[in-house]
Amino acid sequence: MNLQTLPGLYISHGSPMLALNPEQVGPALERLGENLPKPKAIIVMSAHWESNALEVSTSIRPETWHDFRGFPEELYQMRYPAPGQPELAEQILKRFADANLTAYANNSRPRDHGVWMPLLHMYPEADIPVVEISLPISMTADDIFKIGRTLSVLREQQILLIGSGSITHNLRELNRHGGESAVPEWASTFRNYVVQKLSHRDFDAVLDWKNIPYVERNHPTLEHFAPLFFSMGTGERFSLVHSSFTMGSLGMDIYRFD
Structure with missing residues (x-):
């Protein structure tokens, strides 16, 4: 069997409106899907499944969950009926057990948005x-990194690993009135710091998230940043x-x- 090693990804999924208004990131995601070898399965850690303990979805056919309010009705009609894969979920659980997780x-x-x-x-x-794994709120950045490292070997089985969040995520600071809006310095500084450290393979500086400039303003809560720690564990070579x-x-x- 000729399997191709897939990368790990960190995807900023933004607002639920991304489904209706792709902006710049939608075409980028489309190109990514076209250019990568087709995965045999996908594992996703999402910002929207926070849990006390680490959990793995074993459902055969998870429902599409519209876990948001106040959006156009068209959005609530959307479905993503990809199957689950209980056999892969069991393999994930075994790998976690072997790693003392x-x-x-x-x-x-x-299945959340x-x-x-x-x-x-x-x-x-x-x-x-698609198999979803949870984001355990009790775990440290290093623990979440270990989850990614534990599953990284699955990339060799043509399984795509994704951490889904947003590189910056302060909903109170958003300009929701449409039109072009300047990127504030506190957001660009935070994002540029993270990219610089990842580019130089200084993963420890990102895992030490409390010392990243403007971290509290960009992430009043950490759930959209933490899936990056998972993605970082999946491969040592970073690219934007x-x-x-x-x-x-x-x-x-x-x-x-990669």
């Missing part, structure tokens, strides 16, 4: 099995796939790890 099966979790929204652009046919901002300060970067 306590994890639990969850067969009822619906941090999973289906970027995949809608990358793989619109929804014909690739896409960079843009929307609504002023919402960073829409995509990173690749």
Whole structure:
């Protein structure tokens, strides 16, 4: 069997409106899906599945969850019916156990928009099995990095690993009134610092997130940044796939790890 090693990705999924208004990042996701070898399966850690303990979705066919309010009705009609893959979920659970990472099966979790929204652009046919893993709020950055490192070997089985969040995510600071808006210095400085450190393979500086400039203003809560720690664990070589901002300060970067 000729399997091609896939990268790990960090995808900024932005607002749910990305599904209807792709802006710059939608075409970037489409190109990524076209240019990568087609995955045999996809594993996603999403900012929108925070949990006390590490969990893995074992559902055969998870429901598409519209886990947001106040958006156009058209958005709530969208479905992403990609199947789950319980066999892969069991393999993930075994790898976690072998790495002394306590994890639990969850067969009822619906698929949140941090999973289906970027995949809608990358793989619109929804014909690739998807397994979601949770973001444990009790874990440190190093622990989440270890989760990515533990699953990194699956890349050799043509499985795509994705951390889904947003490189900057302060909803109170967004310009929601449309039109072009200047990127504030606190957002660009934060984003540029992270990219510089990753480019120089200084992963420790990013894992030491409390000392990143303007971290609290960019991430009043950490759940959209933490999936990056997972993605960093999947590969040692960083490359920048896409960079843009929307609504002023919402960073829409995509990173690749090989």
